[in-house]
Amino acid sequence: MSVVDLARFMEDLATESGQAILPFFRASFGMDDKGRDTGAFDPVTEADRAAETILRGRIRSTFPTHGIVGEEFGSDHADAECVWVLDPIDGTRAFITGLPTWGTLIGLLHDGVPVRGLMNQPYLGERFVGDGASASFHGIRGPRKLMTRRCERLADALLATTDPRLFAPGDEQDRFRSIEGAVRMSRYGTDCYAYCMLAAGQIDLVVEAGLKAHDIVALIPIIEGAGGIVTAWDGGSAAKGGRILAAGDVRLHAAALRHLNP
Structure with missing residues (x-):
């Protein structure tokens, strides 16, 4: 075909x-x-x-x-x-x-x-x-x-996540709170729509945890095709799910990784 x-x-x-x-x-x-x-x-x-x-x-x-x-x-x-x-x-x-x-x-x-x-x-x-x-x-x-928005600094970024309770109490939740405290604004309750709004240039970051492959595989080619980047928190492949970081700007992604991996 x-x-x-x-x-x-x-x-x-x-x-x-x-x-x-x-x-x-x-x-x-x-x-x-x-x-x-x-x-x-x-x-x-x-x-x-x-x-x-x-x-x-x-x-x-x-x-x-x-x-x-x-x-x-x-x-x-x-x-x-x-x-x-x-x-x-x-x-x-x-x-x-x-x-x-x-x-x-x-x-x-x-x-x-x-x-x-x-x-x-x-x-x-x-x-x-x-x-x-x-x-x-x-x-x-x-x-x-679709084209992602240019945004270099966390202080200027708009972040989305489905639910802050996705993050396990302790280290994982602390890492999320660290990055959330560094951005301009955060929004909850977005599911797959947040990733599409990132691809559309409406938001800058999506940070999540506990995802399965079916939650993220379809969204990776959309974000990458729009100029963004999607990885695991350690910078590796996001295709199997887990802890996910998506950003519209590679510079913002690098800054977010530093917060998630202090």
């Missing part, structure tokens, strides 16, 4: 999964707590499962040799050369409270490297797409190129 056809296929995946999700948004639906045994609330809805079922079915029928890693139904041939990494609803807590800061994440790994990513927000009619070399936004006013 050509690059053009692959891009169209990903767009089709976004459209079909969005059609499955939207009837559930701001409506009554079934919900389970995957974290019941751990004491940490981890919701999953009918919409999550319906969308991932559609995504997996289309990928298997089109690319039978590709692997799939999804939040709801686990891994299938995760050691394949090409692996799709799926999160049908990133931001389920936002979804169940009627807030539109959630999205469907569709990412593609080639030999373990994120090479294409898409974030779809069907309620707002927005898509963010990237291949590591370029990135674009598609909304109701048409498409436009």
Whole structure:
């Protein structure tokens, strides 16, 4: 399949999964707590499962040799050369409270490297797409190129994270508080939308911890394609999740790493 056809296929995946999700948004639906045994609330809805079922079915029928890693139904041939990494609803807590800061994440790994990513927000009619070399936004006013904002100093930076409780008490939380205390402003409750706003040049930093591969793989090519950088806190690859640092400016990223690794 050509690059053009692959891009169209990903767009089709976004459209079909969005059609499955939207009837559930701001409506009554079934919900389970995957974290019941751990004491940490981890919701999953009918919409999550319906969308991932559609995504997996289309990928298997089109690319039978590709692997799939999804939040709801686990891994299938995760050691394949090409692996799709799926999160049908990133931001389920936002979804169940009627807030539109959630999205469907569709990412593609080639030999373990994120090479294409898409974030779809069907309620707002927005898509963010990237291949590591370029990135674009598609909304109701048409498409436009994504470009991160230049910001060298932490004192000028706008930071986002989904929840400060992501960070384990002690050293991890202290490191986050250190960088949060150095920036101009911070915002919470953003999930995948924060990374897309970073790619769009609206914010400068995203700092998180405890992420899984399905939370971040699709977002890496979008941010890199817009001119940003995404790594682990130690500066290594972010593709497997964990502690994540994303920045729109390489100079800001370096300054943030110094705070996170004193």
